Amino acid sequence: MSEALLTWVVFLPLASVVGLALLHGSLVAFGLSRGLPDVLWRWLALAATVVTFGMSVALAAGYDATDTAFQFVAHRPWLPRWGIHYFVGLDGVGLAMLLLTTFLVPLVLIGSWTGYSRRKGYLMHVLVLETGALGAFASLNLFQFYVFFEALLVPMVFLIGVFGGPLRVRAAIKFFLFTLAGSVLFLVALLVLAVLQQQQFGGVNFDLVAVSGIPLPPILETRVPTVQAPWWQQQTWLFAACALAFAVKIPLVPLHTWLPDAHVEAPTGGSVLLAGVLLKLGAFGFVRVALPLFPVAAQQFAPVLAVVALVGILYGALLAMVQSDLKKLVAYTSISHLGFVVLGLFALNVEGLQGGILQMVNHGLSTGALFLLVGMIAERRDTREIAAFGGVAKPMPVFALFLVLITMSSIGVPMLNGFVGEFLVLLGAFERSAAVGAAATVGVVLAAIVMLSMLRRVLFGPVENPENRGLIDLDRRERAVLVAFVIPIVWIGVHPATLLRRVEPSILELLRVMDVRARASAAESEASASESSGSEAPEADGSSATVPGAAGQRARWLAAATAPAGRPEPAR
Amino acid sequence: MVSEVHQTELLRWIVVLPLLAAAANGLLLGLLRRPLPRTGTIALSCGSVGVSFVLSFVALVQLTGLDAEDRFLVDGLHTWIGAGRFSAECSFLLDPLSAVMALLVTGVGFLIHVYSIGTMEADDREDKGFQRYFCYLNLFVFAMLVLVLGDNLVLVFLGWEGVGLCSYLLIGFWYADDRHARAGMKAFVANRVGDVGFLLGIFLLFWSLQDVGLARVAFADLREAMPALVERTVPLPAWLGFLPGAPEWRLTNVIALCFFVGAMGKSAQIPLHVWLPDAMSAPTPVSALIHAATMVTAGVYLVCRLAFLYEAAEATSLVIAWVGALTALFAACVAMAGRDLKKVLAWSTISQLGLMFLALGMGAYAAALFHVVTHAFMKALLFLGAGSVILALDHEQDIDRMGGLRAVLPWTHRMFGVGVVALAGAPYMAGFFSKDAMLMAVRHAEVPGHEALFAIGLLVSGLTAFYICRLHLRVFHGEYRGRGGKRREFHEPGQLILIPLGILALLSMFGGLLLGPSAAFVPFVPSEDPDSFGRFLEPLLGRTEHAATDAEHWGLAASATSIALAGGALAWLAARRPGLPQALAPLRAPLGRVLAPLRRSGRAVTATARTGFHVDALYDVALVRPLYWLADVVLRRGVEQRVIDGALVHGSARTVRALADGALRHLQTGLVQNYLLWIAVGALVVVGWLLR
Numbered sequence A: 001m002s003e004a005l006l007t008w009v010v011f012l013p014l015a016s017v018v019g020l021a022l023l024h025g026s027l028v029a030f031g032l033s034r035g036l037p038d039v040l041w042r043w044l045a046l047a048a049t050v051v052t053f054g055m056s057v058a059l060a061a062g063y064d065a066t067d068t069a070f071q072f073v074a075h076r077p078w079l080p081r082w083g084i085h086y087f088v089g090l091d092g093v094g095l096a097m098l099l100l101t102t103f104l105v106p107l108v109l110i111g112s113w114t115g116y117s118r119r120k121g122y123l124m125h126v127l128v129l130e131t132g133a134l135g136a137f138a139s140l141n142l143f144q145f146y147v148f149f150e151a152l153l154v155p156m157v158f159l160i161g162v163f164g165g166p167l168r169v170r171a172a173i174k175f176f177l178f179t180l181a182g183s184v185l186f187l188v189a190l191l192v193l194a195v196l197q198q199q200q201f202g203g204v205n206f207d208l209v210a211v212s213g214i215p216l217p218p219i220l221e222t223r224v225p226t227v228q229a230p231w232w233q234q235q236t237w238l239f240a241a242c243a244l245a246f247a248v249k250i251p252l253v254p255l256h257t258w259l260p261d262a263h264v265e266a267p268t269g270g271s272v273l274l275a276g277v278l279l280k281l282g283a284f285g286f287v288r289v290a291l292p293l294f295p296v297a298a299q300q301f302a303p304v305l306a307v308v309a310l311v312g313i314l315y316g317a318l319l320a321m322v323q324s325d326l327k328k329l330v331a332y333t334s335i336s337h338l339g340f341v342v343l344g345l346f347a348l349n350v351e352g353l354q355g356g357i358l359q360m361v362n363h364g365l366s367t368g369a370l371f372l373l374v375g376m377i378a379e380r381r382d383t384r385e386i387a388a389f390g391g392v393a394k395p396m397p398v399f400a401l402f403l404v405l406i407t408m409s410s411i412g413v414p415m416l417n418g419f420v421g422e423f424l425v426l427l428g429a430f431e432r433s434a435a436v437g438a439a440a441t442v443g444v445v446l447a448a449i450v451m452l453s454m455l456r457r458v459l460f461g462p463v464e465n466p467e468n469r470g471l472i473d474l475d476r477r478e479r480a481v482l483v484a485f486v487i488p489i490v491w492i493g494v495h496p497a498t499l500l501r502r503v504e505p506s507i508l509e510l511l512r513v514m515d516v517r518a519r520a521s522a523a524e525s526e527a528s529a530s531e532s533s534g535s536e537a538p539e540a541d542g543s544s545a546t547v548p549g550a551a552g553q554r555a556r557w558l559a560a561a562t563a564p565a566g567r568p569e570p571a572r
Numbered sequence B: 001m002v003s004e005v006h007q008t009e010l011l012r013w014i015v016v017l018p019l020l021a022a023a024a025n026g027l028l029l030g031l032l033r034r035p036l037p038r039t040g041t042i043a044l045s046c047g048s049v050g051v052s053f054v055l056s057f058v059a060l061v062q063l064t065g066l067d068a069e070d071r072f073l074v075d076g077l078h079t080w081i082g083a084g085r086f087s088a089e090c091s092f093l094l095d096p097l098s099a100v101m102a103l104l105v106t107g108v109g110f111l112i113h114v115y116s117i118g119t120m121e122a123d124d125r126e127d128k129g130f131q132r133y134f135c136y137l138n139l140f141v142f143a144m145l146v147l148v149l150g151d152n153l154v155l156v157f158l159g160w161e162g163v164g165l166c167s168y169l170l171i172g173f174w175y176a177d178d179r180h181a182r183a184g185m186k187a188f189v190a191n192r193v194g195d196v197g198f199l200l201g202i203f204l205l206f207w208s209l210q211d212v213g214l215a216r217v218a219f220a221d222l223r224e225a226m227p228a229l230v231e232r233t234v235p236l237p238a239w240l241g242f243l244p245g246a247p248e249w250r251l252t253n254v255i256a257l258c259f260f261v262g263a264m265g266k267s268a269q270i271p272l273h274v275w276l277p278d279a280m281s282a283p284t285p286v287s288a289l290i291h292a293a294t295m296v297t298a299g300v301y302l303v304c305r306l307a308f309l310y311e312a313a314e315a316t317s318l319v320i321a322w323v324g325a326l327t328a329l330f331a332a333c334v335a336m337a338g339r340d341l342k343k344v345l346a347w348s349t350i351s352q353l354g355l356m357f358l359a360l361g362m363g364a365y366a367a368a369l370f371h372v373v374t375h376a377f378m379k380a381l382l383f384l385g386a387g388s389v390i391l392a393l394d395h396e397q398d399i400d401r402m403g404g405l406r407a408v409l410p411w412t413h414r415m416f417g418v419g420v421v422a423l424a425g426a427p428y429m430a431g432f433f434s435k436d437a438m439l440m441a442v443r444h445a446e447v448p449g450h451e452a453l454f455a456i457g458l459l460v461s462g463l464t465a466f467y468i469c470r471l472h473l474r475v476f477h478g479e480y481r482g483r484g485g486k487r488r489e490f491h492e493p494g495q496l497i498l499i500p501l502g503i504l505a506l507l508s509m510f511g512g513l514l515l516g517p518s519a520a521f522v523p524f525v526p527s528e529d530p531d532s533f534g535r536f537l538e539p540l541l542g543r544t545e546h547a548a549t550d551a552e553h554w555g556l557a558a559s560a561t562s563i564a565l566a567g568g569a570l571a572w573l574a575a576r577r578p579g580l581p582q583a584l585a586p587l588r589a590p591l592g593r594v595l596a597p598l599r600r601s602g603r604a605v606t607a608t609a610r611t612g613f614h615v616d617a618l619y620d621v622a623l624v625r626p627l628y629w630l631a632d633v634v635l636r637r638g639v640e641q642r643v644i645d646g647a648l649v650h651g652s653a654r655t656v657r658a659l660a661d662g663a664l665r666h667l668q669t670g671l672v673q674n675y676l677l678w679i680a681v682g683a684l685v686v687v688g689w690l691l692r
Helices: A002-030 A037-062 A092-111 A120-138 A144-150 A155-165 A169-202 A235-249 A259-266 A268-293 A295-321 A326-345 A350-381 A399-408 A417-432 A434-459 A476-494 A497-534 A542-546 A550-562 B010-031 B036-062 B096-120 B129-149 B153-171 B180-210 B221-230 B250-267 B276-283 B282-293 B295-305 B309-310 B314-339 B341-361 B365-392 B410-424 B430-444 B450-476 B494-516 B521-526 B532-541 B550-576 B582-610 B615-667 B670-689
Strands: A070-081 A084-090 B073-082 B086-094 B233-235 B247-252
Touching: A002 A037, A002 A070, A002 A092, A037 A070, A037 A092, A037 A120, A084 A092, A084 A144, A092 A120, A092 A268, A092 A350, A092 A476, A092 A497, A120 A144, A120 A268, A120 A295, A120 B129, A144 A155, A144 A169, A144 A268, A155 A169, A155 A268, A169 A235, A169 A259, A235 A268, A235 A295, A259 A268, A259 A326, A268 A295, A268 A326, A268 A350, A268 A497, A295 A326, A295 A350, A295 A417, A295 A434, A295 A497, A295 B615, A326 A350, A326 A417, A326 B494, A350 A417, A350 A476, A350 B073, A399 A434, A399 A476, A417 A434, A417 A476, A417 B073, A417 B153, A417 B180, A417 B365, A434 B180, A476 A497, A497 B073, A497 B365, B010 B036, B010 B073, B010 B086, B010 B129, B036 B073, B036 B086, B036 B096, B036 B129, B036 B494, B073 B153, B086 B096, B086 B129, B086 B153, B086 B233, B096 B129, B096 B282, B096 B295, B096 B365, B096 B494, B096 B532, B129 B153, B129 B282, B129 B295, B153 B180, B153 B250, B153 B276, B153 B282, B153 B295, B180 B221, B180 B250, B180 B276, B180 B365, B221 B250, B221 B314, B233 B250, B247 B250, B250 B295, B250 B314, B276 B282, B276 B341, B282 B295, B282 B341, B282 B365, B295 B309, B295 B341, B295 B365, B309 B314, B314 B341, B314 B450, B314 B582, B341 B365, B341 B430, B341 B450, B365 B410, B365 B430, B365 B494, B365 B532, B365 B550, B410 B430, B410 B450, B410 B494, B410 B550, B430 B450, B430 B494, B430 B550, B450 B550
Parallel strands: none
Antiparallel strands: A070 A084, B073 B086, B233 B247
16 A cells, blocks of 8 residues: 555646546537636646645655655666666655645645636646656656656746746746756766666666665665766766756755746746745755765765855845845745755754755745745735835735744744754754854844845835725635645744654664765775775776676675665565 | 752643733734734733743742752653754753742733733724734743743743744834834844854854763753863964964853853843834833843843853853943943933843843852842833823823923822832832842952942942933923923823832832842841842852951942932932022123033033934944945845856856857758768767777
8 A cells, every 4th residue: 555655646646637638628529618617627636736735644644753764665667677667765855845745736726726726737737746846756766866857847947937927938948948957967977877887787777775676786886986987987076967956956056046037937836836846856856866876075065065055045145135026035035045955964964964854844834935925915916026015014914914924934933943944954064164054143144134124114114005005915715825834834843853753764874874885985995095006007997997897796785785784675 | 960850730831821822812813803802812811921920939839848959840841853963852940040030020021911901902003903912922921931941042042032023023013113113123133143142152062062972952961061061172263363362262151152142132232232222112011021121131041041151151251241331331321311211211221231241240140130130120110100101191202391290190200219219229129239239249259350340330320320310300300391281181090000010119119128138238127038039049040259248238338329329419400400509690601601612512422322322323334234235236236147147147148159150050051961071070080989
């Protein structure tokens, strides 16, 4: 049962799109020229996403937090000749992301219930996007991860390019080119890995963890050289390629300029999904791919990435401070928040990583809700200029209540979710470098300045613009959506253990894998150093000198995998 | 040391009740738009705080039933944040220190809740504000109780930020006025600057203790782990080599300094004092509760709570003493020139907090806490008195438009008078004993420069008497200077306002005696149990060992009182401006000529002092504008638009287009022969590489 459940969660949105389209088509074919009415489309799509969320909650309930292995795994051959399998499974990190995604999508649909949710194309793209994201978060096969990672791009580009604002096409192209450029680098790194694996084991297997019945070791067992190899095979360069790809997605300064444009042009729901789901893929890629595969390079690059993240925190906050467009302001604070995420990840300790992952969830919740709120007020006034507002708290007290509450979550006031994540990130970062940790803490002050002055300019003060006087407060639907956001925001703030407890074993496992692989690399580079100093004429082709026969390597791996110290194999 | 844990479930209710009331009020009003009837709101919010007070009292009784060395009650709920090596419990601790604070918060809090009913009902500015106001006020009491009862640093930080948030919400309570919204934001940001210090303190403490394998954040554990930290040092970076004590600082000093930065923010010490005067745009009861009696004393509480750390941080303690002394002097000077009734009281609060920090820096933790308590009584009384004046005068706060109110507001006048006399330090009033304890500690401290600090302390107590008497005289005596002279219409506020005032007046009179003054005053004081306050706190705060004889106490009392009297007399002179005696009449003209420039420069000084010596303007020019300039001109228009988007992103797009247009286009000739040629060349290259 558990095997099928995860697959169901991943594919239900896509399947329902296909089902709805078929239903629509057959109705048309049978002479009903209207096909399936829009109302039914809406309700059925919503039902599908709600069921998806329900099933992912069931997954969370059935998740065994004491087990470090991937759970709910399913493994089927896809292109076995090339080591490409359909392979899904969850650890704590994947589970957190899965929950976040399935939680956000129904709310996005309800949020635009009277707007774009009336349009079939919008619903289809949102649902396809959901499957893409869930597939990426659940992937345990690197190639499959890449496919989902890329497939996600298409519905997002359409969401922006079709349903966006006046400059939507331009923003969509910019977004597409930026992320595509990054993805190409990721693909190259993937192919190099395959080449390395082919050299070492005589075959290719893109699986991330071992599965019984697959003779080739998973790609995680591939030794990525740190020295004594052509430059394009070295960890440093492979890590750099992956890091660039993920940095574009996150995005890290200075690769971020697509984000404000995309957010400004995207429809509200698109912005929520972009911030809540899409940006997480970059950070998730680091956790799932770059850190375990290239631990030595990750350690080398950690200070650099920490500083880049720090720059992002401060830069994003400072730029947010001087924006006149509400959505752009939120977009720049988003950059600042994701700086916190990356800072936490590259603290490379349990506290920082946990904080980073928690902060990914927090950002999805608080920034998602902020985009919804901005959408709600922009819809009423047909403008997002901050200067056009002022004193809105008077006609819209419920809106004001939620905006204040979500702002407090966003700037990390304790009892709400943002604080726990930020605190752990800063705690972790402080251990690695007190200076970077201290400087990042200053970002907390900047965030307060940005968000509180936004509140002041939008909500408070006298109502000067007569158009604001007659604003209608949030209706039931809008309130319900926001309440749905507030519940996890408060829950995580008061009892973060719900998430932390499930994430922690996975983090410890990640750190263990990194440690083991880094040790192996260190031992090898020592060995190769002594070898090259021992022999007078080092081989011209370094790879053949350090790589023993593929068969021998494979035998060694099999021996290690069966030993008790080896990584526990996931039960099928 | 921890022999036995006395578990009690009482503490969680003390904390949670106000939260439940706030949540009920907030949910009904904010989300469902179903305002409760006023009596319902009153019952919920005043009731919850009242019950909390009773429970605190019960807990105190339980506590005093234990052995003096073993006085703590614990109530652990669950692990709040647990990640890797870090763990912060949600757990409350009642020991003598937190018991004092909890009683203060709930007790004064309850009185001010009751007072608020009166003022908020009389206030017609905002019809739906009543329930919102009590929701915030309850939320504040909750956060403040977490702050004082939290048993670890992170939980205290929760309360610490929580009270900041409530302060923000309440300062901007009348949000339709942009000045209030700005003042709220200023308070939050200044507090956040302090919070950075607090957070860094936690991080530094945690990781230093991690090195010795004792990573905890709970106070009991920290206390035990202190010996492991005392000897450790931190190397300073080279560019800080000019600082005293370089190249190495003691770790305890650095950590203590971080937490003190937090305390500076919350307790409005220089240079983070700027938010408190502006915070006076909150409703007056809020100023009394948050910005005088409780929240602003959180910094003093924090230092007391970490007394074991500060005892091992002499250098930082000296810094605290000087910051406190200078703040006390600075704020007292501003208060002397003030025209706004509430702002004068705010500056006075800053000044009194400065005195407390002066005492803390000298290691007199118990004395400082004593002053926290008496100051809470006195300042709450003064603020509430001011509130009833402001209410009677229909939101007039300018003391130049008051005067002679003694006749129309007799009870307010009397109560306010009690507050004035107590704050000025008249013998046997509450302020007298606490001020004596603090100044005596400064006098006998074995620290370089303590004579200067003592002198500043004495001077400030004189200035205090001056500005507070001036305030009283300007408001209640003389002629009415307001508009229209319709002073007959003013009338005394209702009972709900006068009863809390009366209780606070009694506390300001006898609070010092109740808490047990120094033994030196015993022959003249009907106290059964001298210095009981200090002894109650001794296990936590230690005892201030100084060899002050009774004669010295009396000497100090006499000099402080005479200085205060001089201050009061000066204030009387300044208010009355009596003319020259008849005999000296011929001298009037020459004297006037001599004094004219003096008078002019005096006016200029007064005007400068009234602005808080232009510190706000300085910050604006030195911090705020450069920050926005950096963000807008350098980063947004420069880096973002020109460099990243302009040169890099669009530049690469242009390059690609130029390349395609200029070079690659010419390859697309459309002639098959050309294409074949290129194919052949390509094939040759590939073959050649394979055969190499």
